[in-house]
Amino acid sequence: MRIQPYFGHRSDNRLVLSARALRSAKPQFETSGRLRATHTMLAQFLSHEVRDLEVALEIARPDSAPERHSAVTGKEGFVHFDIPLSEGWQLPERTVWETVRLHWRNIHGEQEVTGHVLVPGSEAGIGVISDIDDTIIETGITGGVRSLMRNWRRVLQQMPEERIAVPGADMFYRAIGGGWDAPEDLAAPGDRLPASKRPFFYVSSSPWNLFSYLVAFKRTRGLPLGPIHLRDWGLNRTTFGSGGHGQHKLDAIRGILEHHPSLRFVLIGDDSQGDLVAFAEIAKEFGNRIAAIFIRRVGADFTAEEISAKALIRDRGVTLWLGDSFAIEEAFLESAGLGHDSDAASVVEATQAATDDD
Secondary structure (H helix, E strand, O other): OEEEEOOEEEOOOEEEEEEEEEOOOOOOOOOOOHHHHHHHHHHHHOOOEOOOOEEEEEEEOOOOOEEEEEEEOOOOOEEEEEEEOOOOOOOOOOOEEEEEEEEEEEOOEEEEEEEEEEEOOOOOOEEEEEEOEOOOEOOOOOOOHHHHHHOHHHHHHOOHHHOOEOOOHHHHHHHHOOOEEOOOOOOOOOOOOOEEOOOEEEEEEEEHHHHHHHHHHHHHHOOOOOOEEEEOOOOOHHHHOHHHHHHHHHHHHHHHHHHOOOOEEEEEEEOOOOHHHHHHHHHHHHHHHEEEEEEEOOOOOOOHHHHHHHHHHHHOOOEEEEEOOOOOOHHHHHHOOOOOOHHHHHHHHHOOOOOOOO
């Protein structure tokens, strides 16, 4: 039995982190033949959860004294911590990852594992909220059962290093992140994770079972790491209905913006899962908190709802980019507040000619 910590994040007054208790070995995503790959991936989906397990989250207060908070896993093995922080907690100037410890007991006695918490820097100014599916990777599963059946080879037989990232996504994301504060080897193991200047958060309709897989994919592609908001899949309409995808993303994005009120955000998505409509709703609710919206075109013509969403975004004064590649004009970056340093400007140098706005 093990605890799988998911990436958490904190502000100067609140820390959130989730984890899951599982009866399974830690996944090893090694390229060693299709049969082994299929076995590895099936093990991610056929998970055995542990309910009613007490888990303690240990954090180090600003005075370095340890502080513990306990919670109990639910029927799907999840445990969620949402901890108010007392006075004295500050934000660092630069975005960093802090470490916490999770403790539990099994038949072998006391166990513990390290968890990671993203802390946006006070000088970051702008954060990034990105979709995953068909924005940086073609997952082949978020369209529901039919999509899963069509793409089962990709989902079950390809390891993270074999998956193809969306062209230009790695350069674009690294540049828009504003540079790294990290070891040279982004895939190096250890407690310290690489942090980009601008904090990244990811929202996806994929299941929590793919958390480790998606983290491994980002590491192999040098993409910024950040908290990932995934879904608990069940055999119900909420999981496979189109409405569930949009509501999940809306709720997750709202939660991130409310948790980090000092940051403005860039939203990045695609037009295959209703991101344009969801982002328009966020722009309507949060106004000038949204610095820019990037939508990668992968689908058919815009629907009437998407056309209305485009108009709403522009009416709110939010800069909107639409294109089939991550080729971005320097003027667009300037208008979004991302073009004032050499890291962001390198987007222009790293990609092809600018894509015309639709």
